Every structure is written in C-alpha cells, then in structure tokens.
Amino acid sequence: MFRRFNNDLSPFVDEDTFLRTFQSEGRLSREESLKRLSNAVILTSDIIGMYREGEDSPWSAVRRTRDLADNIKPDGIKYLANYIIDLRIQWLLLYVNDDIINEVLGPFRKVIDSTRDRIIVDNHNVTFNGTRLVKIPLNLIQFIPHIVSLGSCGMQITMKGVRSFA
Secondary structure, three states, X not given: OOOOOOOOOHHHOOHHHHOOEEEEOXXXXXXXXXXXXXXXXXXXHHEEEEEOXXXXXXXXXEEOXXXXXXXXXXXXXXXXXXXXXXXXXXXXXXXXXXXXHHHHHOOOOOOOEEEEXXXXXXXXXXXXXXXXXXXXXXXXXXXXXXXXXXXXXXXXXXXXXXXXXX
C-alpha cells in the first residue's frame, strides 16, 4: 500500500541532475531507448545513468554534463527542463480575474498561459465554468499546493498532463 505525502521535495532533489536528464518518448526497451538517444547525438559514453519510473514509463537518461542541450535533435527525445505542465485550477469564482493565478503561482513558477475553461450548455451555447487552464514550466524543485485558500473561497490545483515545448 502506498502512503501519500504532500511534502515539498526540494530538499531531496538534485537540480543539477534534473537539468541533465532527457527522456525517450514511448514505450521502448532500454536498447531501443539507447538507440534513439544515439540518433539524437547523445553518446552512450556521456550517459551516467538510466532509469524508469515504472514498468510502463519511458526511459530517462542522465548526461554527464549540462552543456550541448541545445544541440540535441528532438526526434523522440524530451529534455525535462523544457517540459510544460498543464494545470487545472478549479473552484474559482467567475468574477475573479486571472491576476489571482499569477499571484498564487508566482512564488512557485512563472505562468506561461492562462485561459478560462468552457462547457457546452446545449447545442448552441457555450459558457465559462469556474476552471482555468494554466501552463507553467516543469520544476520538480518547487512544491505547488493542491488547495489554496482565498478568503472565503479557495482554489483546487490539479495537474492535467505534461507535454514538451517544441
């Protein structure tokens, strides 16, 4: 049984290692992942470690140095430092403007984009709901709270998914 902790992981994360980590897209074997990394001009002699987060997870590789990240051919390879997280911020009142999102998330990460979610009421009408869709850069160093209290109301922050820049 898993025990969940909502603790800040920053004391336990090595930022330098995070910034040297690349990930092969897709469900590949380790050998296929190494071949894809090689095609992306990441030499096996430059890789100091490889890991997966689970059986169905993609392989990640940690390079010896951070340099040359801009020279990586992106076909099938993601650089973790360029990931974008899509957040869903729920429970916001419709009359609260988007400045509150920058205020709340500002200490954790810079907001790249923020839009209001919409729902279809009937065949011809679309209306806003209390959800905002927000894009921020991935940063495993900063803990983002799940629930934020805003006076008499609050907002719930959930991660919608992770995708790459590009």
